[in-house]
Amino acid sequence: MTKYKLFDLKINGDERGSLVSIEQDINCPFKIKRVYYIFDTKKGVARGFHAHVDLKQIVLAVKGSCNFIVDNGKKKEEIKLSKPNKGLLIEGLVWREMRNFSPDCVLLVLASENYIEKDYIKDYNKFLELVKNDT
Ligand code: T46
Secondary structure, eight states: OOOEEEEEOOOEEETTEEEOOOOBTTTBOSOOOEEEEEOOOOTTOOEEEEEESSOOEEEEEEESOEEEEEEOSSOEEEEEEOOTTEEEEEOSSOEEEEEOOOTTOEEEEEESSOOOGGGEEOOHHHHHHHHHHOO
8 A cells, every 4th residue: 555665775985985776676666658757846836636547666866855745645744855865765556745845955856758748647535536536
């Protein structure tokens, strides 16, 4: 039922600095078809307000921070993303909202599908209906 999970990514660090890798079938459970990132979010702006019919994603604040709200229709949680080695995996019907972006926040997203406008559920009541019928 949860459909999302916060997980740690291994930091490969040495005297030069740090490196994190995300690899399909190693620490990413889906084929990565798309990568996008959100940055320069204006003060006070909230984003998201939708769920997806068929999309898996890993979300990371690679720089700065923001609050990521995940709602599976039964439980709503507000997760602070503030570390480049903390991934949020979202795998099913999850309503999402993002807010409190720091001015330097870069939110990186790896996605299992291409951008498909029809995949978006933007009506919260419709989302709840779909959750009810989801197995
Ligand atoms: C999600 C959260 C975390 C594209 O052209 N290609 C893309 O791959 C995406 C994601 C968006 N767009 C266009 C569509 C809009 O004209 O970029 C514009 C902003 O997209 P949107 O309003 O959907 O952005 P957010 O921040 O509300 O949501 C995005 C993702 O759409 C969504 O899947 O989970 O980030």
